[in-house]
Amino acid sequence: MLTANRLRDGDVLYRKGSGWVPMLADAEVYPDQASADAALAAATAETLRNEIVAPYLFEVRDVNGKIVPVKEREIIRAAGPTVHPHTGKQAGQINA
């Protein structure tokens, strides 16, 4: 999957098609490296539009039909701080 931050407010975004969505669950999973690299290249080129910053790819896996990041870092990024469950996307908050 592909993630970035929105420039004006820093909110975490995920790539879907040629746009961005705030929730990981709504985002696109790239089935192979070539399609992931192509998405990253497109997003990197898009940074010139000054809407998003710092795009990068991360790995996910299918756990009982649910897409879950492989690394704890991305799980926390997608949800919010584990120590403040009232904040972040886990609480339905968008930082916009």
Added chain:
Amino acid sequence: MLNPLVKQVDPNMYRYDEFDAQFVSERVEQFAGQVARRLSGELTEDQFKPLRLMNGLYLQLHAYMLRIAVPYGTLSSRQMRKLAHITRTYDKDFGHFTTRTNLQLNWIKLVDVPAILRELADVEMHCIQTSGNCVRNVTADQFAGATDEEIEDPRPLAEIIRQWSSLHPEFVFLARKFKIAVGACEKDRAAMLYHDMAVQIVKNAEGRIGYKVMAGGGMGRTPYIAHVMREFVEREDILAYLEAVLRVYNQDSRRDNIHKQRIKILINTIGPEEMRKRVAREFDEIKRAGTLQLPQDELDRITAYFAPPKFETGLSDEMPEAGADFANWVSTNVSKHRAPGYAIATITLKTPGQVPGDATSAQMDTIADLMDQFSVGEVRVTHEQNLVLPHVRKKDLPAIYAKLKELDFAAPNAGLITDIIACPGLDYCDLANARSIPIAQSIAKKFENLSRQQNIGELKIKISGCINACGHHHAGHIGILGVDKKGVEFYQLVLGGSGAEDASIGEIMGPGFGEHEIADAVERVVNVYLAQRKDGERFLDTYRRLGMAPFKDAAYGKVAA
């Protein structure tokens, strides 16, 4: 918002002069322009990133993070209320006091930053030099001006260093960041020996006051204890000497390898004796030029800002009685003050289960009220992520304690095992490999029983979520380092460190423990101490006497503990 029953008090602390105010104001407008140019696309992210970092603005895991400088940890009630207001208005209603005595806000929007900086400037605050390869926020002993252990208040010197180093043309682009701490007594509450440079106010054999300068300490990937550069520097020469150290560092440090760019690497590569020689040569040149002396009248002018408050006389020096809970709190959180009838009160932001260093806007506002009512409008932020009311009348302590209980900040645990330092870790930090805060919470809950904590005595646990060591794990009696193994968090134990005057670097025990194993491993280590300690020994003393082996055996379950 100011409680109508409380009269705001202006403490004795540095006030911006016309130059300071203009400088900060211009800097705010400069950065506001840079933000506008970034949003319009005139600046690329690569161009903008160093500019935002110079203003304390990071892009972290969830959003932008703004690091607000609290010079030498001193805040007025007016400033505390402003921090509460900013936290409430622009963030998610809580802030995080850090091991660099700053305040971090974790959910900041780039578009709001100019307005926040203007609000900070209104109360003589800013975010300058809280990031980047420059001289960072100067830290100090949190008991400065209040303890009877010190030779003199170190904060005037800290302020002079702040002014000298702020945007110093030679030192704006150092090889790496550079952290300075100051103190004025043998007791080290500021982790001085773990700083790039530290200045201790001392008296020489003739009784003259001057400065002992240490350099080359640091945490991170390669921890070192600072070396003494010079035992005694005359008052008027201190800036010349500090400049000489920084100049040698700036000229001779490695800029080709990010892991070798700190002054600790330079000094430990060429050796402290060679460093002393190079600094002495540079110092002589600066002295010969005669351009950088600290005039006594300037020292006096700055010192006057920090004049001690007018302490009441005739107060009883007896500690009031207000029940067993209050007595427990006094035994750990109240320290001796220089003036009879007064005390220093430490507010630990560490009630077991809390996030170390976090405070809500409402808690900040109430603390500001306590500052005004009971501590001449002043508080100190400590590198152990606590707050200190420096000048309180002993007779007021029961009222302060009662209010702290309402805030859930009345834990009687300063210096005990639940008074844990923890960096933000993977819950917030873009650099972290593992979470720190939940580990601190689980250990604090495990040792929540107060009589057990008191039986264990002084034991400092410090937790970092990565090798950068913002949680000071190298200096923990028990340090914990979070690591990532194929996407899973593990925690290494590090034993025997100290950030105090008996500074030492902790020793890594061995392979890490899982998230749900580490608190139990800590308990087994503590049990070895309890079983083997001799009279009067702290955990650290027992570790130094016995070495790693028995603790390691117990931690890994080779022996029952």
